[in-house]
Amino acid sequence: MSENLLEVKNLKKYFSTPHGMLHAVDNVTFNIEKGKTIGIVGESGCGKSTLGKTLMRLHEPTSGEVLYNGVDIASMPLKKFKKEYRSHIQMIFQDPYASLDPRMDVLQLIEEPIKVNDKKLSKKEVEDKAKEMMELVGLAKRLETAYPHELDGGRRQRIGIARALSLNPSFIVCDEPVSALDVSIQAQILNLLMDLQEQRGLTYMFITHDMSVVKHISDDIAVMYLGQMIEKCPADEIFRDTIHPYSQALLSAIPIPDVHAKHERMVLKGELTSPINPKPCCRFAKRCPYATDRCRQEEPKLREMRPNHLVACHYAEKFVK
Amino acid sequence: MGERILDIKDLVIHYETDEEVVEAVNKINLSLEKGEILGLVGETGAGKTTTALGIMRLLPPKVGHVIQGNIFFEGKDLMECSEKDMRSIRGKKISMIFQDPMTALNPVKTVGDQIAEVVELHDNCSKAEALKRAQEMLAMVGIVPERYKEYPHQFSGGMKQRIVIAIALACEPDLLIADEPTTALDVTIQAQILDMMRKLQKEKGTSMILITHDLGVVAEMCDHCAVMYAGEIVEYGTTEQVFDNPKHPYTKALYQSIPSLDKEVERLHVIPGMVCDPSNLPSGCSFCERCTEKRAACAEHDPWIVNVEAGHYAKCFQYTPEWEADKDE
Amino acid sequence: MAKMHTPAMEKIERKNAKRKKPRQITPSYEAWKRFRRNPTALVGLIIVAVLILIAIFAPLIAPYNYQSQDYAAMMQKPSAAHLFGTDQFGRDIFSRCIYGARYSLLIAVFCTLAALFSGGLLGIIAGYFGGKVDTIIMRIMDIFQAIPMIMMAMCIVAVLGNGIPQLVAAIMFASMPTMARNNRAAILRVRGNDYIESSEAIGCSKFQLIMKHMIPNAAGIMVIFFVGFLAVSIMMMSSMSYIGVGLAAPTPEWGLILNDGKSYLTSAPYMMFFPALMIMITCFAFNLMGDGLRDAFDPKMN
Numbered sequence: 001m002s003e004n005l006l007e008v009k010n011l012k013k014y015f016s017t018p019h020g021m022l023h024a025v026d027n028v029t030f031n032i033e034k035g036k037t038i039g040i041v042g043e044s045g046c047g048k049s050t051l052g053k054t055l056m057r058l059h060e061p062t063s064g065e066v067l068y069n070g071v072d073i074a075s076m077p078l079k080k081f082k083k084e085y086r087s088h089i090q091m092i093f094q095d096p097y098a099s100l101d102p103r104m105d106v107l108q109l110i111e112e113p114i115k116v117n118d119k120k121l122s123k124k125e126v127e128d129k130a131k132e133m134m135e136l137v138g139l140a141k142r143l144e145t146a147y148p149h150e151l152d153g154g155r156r157q158r159i160g161i162a163r164a165l166s167l168n169p170s171f172i173v174c175d176e177p178v179s180a181l182d183v184s185i186q187a188q189i190l191n192l193l194m195d196l197q198e199q200r201g202l203t204y205m206f207i208t209h210d211m212s213v214v215k216h217i218s219d220d221i222a223v224m225y226l227g228q229m230i231e232k233c234p235a236d237e238i239f240r241d242t243i244h245p246y247s248q249a250l251l252s253a254i255p256i257p258d259v260h261a262k263h264e265r266m267v268l269k270g271e272l273t274s275p276i277n278p279k280p281c282c283r284f285a286k287r288c289p290y291a292t293d294r295c296r297q298e299e300p301k302l303r304e305m306r307p308n309h310l311v312a313c314h315y316a317e318k319f320v321k
Numbered sequence: 322m323g324e325r326i327l328d329i330k331d332l333v334i335h336y337e338t339d340e341e342v343v344e345a346v347n348k349i350n351l352s353l354e355k356g357e358i359l360g361l362v363g364e365t366g367a368g369k370t371t372t373a374l375g376i377m378r379l380l381p382p383k384v385g386h387v388i389q390g391n392i393f394f395e396g397k398d399l400m401e402c403s404e405k406d407m408r409s410i411r412g413k414k415i416s417m418i419f420q421d422p423m424t425a426l427n428p429v430k431t432v433g434d435q436i437a438e439v440v441e442l443h444d445n446c447s448k449a450e451a452l453k454r455a456q457e458m459l460a461m462v463g464i465v466p467e468r469y470k471e472y473p474h475q476f477s478g479g480m481k482q483r484i485v486i487a488i489a490l491a492c493e494p495d496l497l498i499a500d501e502p503t504t505a506l507d508v509t510i511q512a513q514i515l516d517m518m519r520k521l522q523k524e525k526g527t528s529m530i531l532i533t534h535d536l537g538v539v540a541e542m543c544d545h546c547a548v549m550y551a552g553e554i555v556e557y558g559t560t561e562q563v564f565d566n567p568k569h570p571y572t573k574a575l576y577q578s579i580p581s582l583d584k585e586v587e588r589l590h591v592i593p594g595m596v597c598d599p600s601n602l603p604s605g606c607s608f609c610e611r612c613t614e615k616r617a618a619c620a621e622h623d624p625w626i627v628n629v630e631a632g633h634y635a636k637c638f639q640y641t642p643e644w645e646a647d648k649d650e
Numbered sequence: 651m652a653k654m655h656t657p658a659m660e661k662i663e664r665k666n667a668k669r670k671k672p673r674q675i676t677p678s679y680e681a682w683k684r685f686r687r688n689p690t691a692l693v694g695l696i697i698v699a700v701l702i703l704i705a706i707f708a709p710l711i712a713p714y715n716y717q718s719q720d721y722a723a724m725m726q727k728p729s730a731a732h733l734f735g736t737d738q739f740g741r742d743i744f745s746r747c748i749y750g751a752r753y754s755l756l757i758a759v760f761c762t763l764a765a766l767f768s769g770g771l772l773g774i775i776a777g778y779f780g781g782k783v784d785t786i787i788m789r790i791m792d793i794f795q796a797i798p799m800i801m802m803a804m805c806i807v808a809v810l811g812n813g814i815p816q817l818v819a820a821i822m823f824a825s826m827p828t829m830a831r832n833n834r835a836a837i838l839r840v841r842g843n844d845y846i847e848s849s850e851a852i853g854c855s856k857f858q859l860i861m862k863h864m865i866p867n868a869a870g871i872m873v874i875f876f877v878g879f880l881a882v883s884i885m886m887m888s889s890m891s892y893i894g895v896g897l898a899a900p901t902p903e904w905g906l907i908l909n910d911g912k913s914y915l916t917s918a919p920y921m922m923f924f925p926a927l928m929i930m931i932t933c934f935a936f937n938l939m940g941d942g943l944r945d946a947f948d949p950k951m952n
Binding site: 190216259265 | 364508513515516564565574589590
Binding site for chain 3: 098163167
């Protein structure tokens with residue numbers, strides 16, 4: 001086993017709302033090995049983006065530890081984090097249409113992180129570095145003076161990747177980087193991300209709601225539901241041997257581009273549990289077809305059902321094939 | 322063979338601004354039988370939504386123009402209908418569901434009123450009857466009818482989309498055009514909506530055009546499938562034909578570029594290049610630049626639509642007799 | 651696809667052939683293109699340009715000195731010699747109105763700039779930092795705003811005395827709450843965008859975020875406020891001069907000219923008509939331009 005680049009321990013992020021505390025990320029624990037990709041899947045509102053932004057310290061964690069190479073980066077003063085660790089952990093944003101300042105051209109956009117983080121560089125050096133980054137992510141030289149609104153989604157996302165990579169990070173949070181893109185462009189960006197990982201030994205946390213994408217790119221997959229991690233396992237296992245009923249429902253809901261694929265669909269009924277001041281219970285209980293009184297009263301813990309396969313369900317044994 | 326409900330002939334739609342003319346839809350032919358679900362697949366800018374808006378005659382005024390072509394709906398040419406006739410067709414005979422359920426509902430009216438409004442407008446019934454009908458519709462889309470007094474913000478995204486569908490179906494239209502009805506929704510909610518739409522189609526025999534970029538949705542829902550690229554239909558056939566035996570290079574490439582759930586692929590197939598600029602289309606085949614099977618002729622001449630097998634069409638020279646002859650030379 | 655040829659396409663092709671080089675499409679250029687297509691906005695712009703020219707070349711245009719009194723020609727009706735007539739001292743009202751453009755426009759620009767800087771700064775601080783800072787600043791502004799603008803301005807002049815700097819200060823203080831509010835809203839709108847978070851993620855400091863991303867992106871909206879506020883300033887200044895708390899006679903300011911004529915409203919209505927017309931045209935032009943700018947910078951806002 002290789003060493004862990006990132007160890008997240010009992011990370012919590014609560015937001016205060018007029019109705020009470022919103023448990024966006026609740027007691028999440030996982031590790032990421034160096035050079036590997038962890039996929040975080042879940043539906044909107046499950047806290048996957050918040051988790052990413054909390055690791056980046058774009059949100060301040062409520063409690064918990066994030067060990068980066070053994071150093072707790074969650075509790076250190078924000079100033080120190082920004083100075084010493086900001087460039088190690090970078091992020092690629094979901095919407096390439098909104099995450100680029102419309103008033104900057106491509107070169108300026110890519111120069112910005114370089115300039116901000118190393119003030120000693122001369123203008124020429126900054127420009128050279130930016131041009132090098134453009135080449136790395138496959139942006140043609142003639143696009144230097146183009147503005148984001150003139151480019152298509154794929155190229156804009158390449159700018160986003162160049163911005164993140166220009167700081168030589170070792171860990172990148174990819175927050176739905178391909179969900180706003182067309183299929184053919186999506187493939188280009190996924191390939192680029194995988195190539196870059198190989199060349200530079202990057203570690204990714206890949207947040208998405210698209211199961212087929214996450215399976216393609218990840219080594220490990222974690223499924224989140226209402227702020228909690230309910231299942232974590234190696235990528236190929238989740239499709240063969242899903243254990244948690246929610247993961248099963250999620251998988252069965254995906255339309256498969258094959259006319260002959262006949263699969264049993266598990267259609268979920270019932271209302272979502274509110275993430276505001278949740279009671280100690282299984283948060284999926286209200287929609288779970290197998291829920292019992294125990295599920296409604298006691299919160300299940302993550303248990304290792306197989307090597308590296310963790311599930312948070314009281315009746316996990318029942319679902320193991 | 323069933324009865325044809327919709328027949329589009331040589332439809333050309335342009336968007337004209339001061340700066341440029343965007344050739345959004347280029348001479349498409351399409352027909353739809355009663356009770357059939359047709360999937361319209363393609364990437365952003367392929368002209369799917371424009372086609373739908375063209376059928377509804379809801380193209381943005383001053384900018385969008387139908388340059389030529391006819392759209393026959395139940396034998397009547399929609400292009401020749403007056404605006405007044407169109408208003409009585411829209412909602413009553415043809416309904417459209419838009420992509421974003423959040424903006425399609427009026428936030429200050431109860432959902433019951435919004436459904437009843439459509440019924441009142443088209444069915445000449447009393448307010449009480451319309452409200453009763455609204456409650457039936459809510460029940461049909463799986464929302465407790467008692468909630469008809471609530472406002473849109475009290476519903477979740479998936480429920481809002483169901484309400485939008487309830488509005489679209491309130492007058493039992495003969496044709497429903499659904500423009501990416503589930504794209505903004507989570508997969509589990511998407512599964513619910515698709516299930517419901519399929520049930521409705523079976524019960525009421527509504528014909529549907531389902532616009533989507535998700536091939537999975539098409540495989541599950543549609544009888545026929547039309548693939549659009551740069552404003553043209555490049556392949557058309559039954560869903561089985563198009564999925565099991567794709568003929569057009571674009572369709573083939575599209576399949577290879579989606580990551581698969583059950584197969585292990587090291588690297589995804591990438592369609593090289595980009596979609597051509599619709600304001601500056603090439604004179605030959607519009608997919609030619611990105612095509613891996615092209616020949617010299619492709620860049621010069623625009624291919625015509627070839628009947629590959631019964632009911633399966635592809636817009637590609639490969640399937641013409643000349644192609645084989647060319648190879649021999 | 652065989653290319654279709656429609657009249658519109660041919661027209662555009664001809665136009666494109668004439669154009670030499672494709673211009674760099676910056677966001678500002680796009681906005682200008684939208685502005686240019688808006689006829690009412692162009693009318694506003696032309697009127698404003700003419701007014702500015704009049705202000706600059708006032709000595710060349712005005713046929714008489716604005717303060718020379720001609721007792722042989724008092725209270726004359728508009729004629730070829732005196733286009734707008736003369737007042738009770740025999741001063742040419744046309745010349746006074748022409749010079750008035752200098753005072754009115756210049757002071758209005760100063761007032762608006764002052765208000766934009768003071769109110770804008772407070773608004774930006776409130777909008778960016780949020781929380782307690784926001785609450786404190788905005789509640790103070792609320793208190794300010796509870797006093798009618800013109801009353802506020804009058805009180806300030808009452809304390810500081812008459813004169814141009816005092817007038818500017820008065821209008822500035824009176825309009826600060828509105829400006830702060832508008833700028834705060836503008837910053838909040840920009841702040842919600844993903845690119846702010848993206849720049850934060852690459853390590854931009856707060857100051858860099860404000861200066862490099864927020865202000866440039868909010869600039870469009872700020873320009874709209876600026877132009878819109880010019881009209882308000884002119885109105886306020888004229889009203890204050892009219893009721894006697896603005897500039898002191900014999901400055902040829904439109905409000906003051908109006909004030910001069912008020913005792914003769916029944917016998918010589920032209921004395922009030924022309925300066926009032928000038929105020930109206932100016933405000934109208936600024937408002938047209940402001941609306942045009944709003945459409946140009948913010949096509950989604952309608």
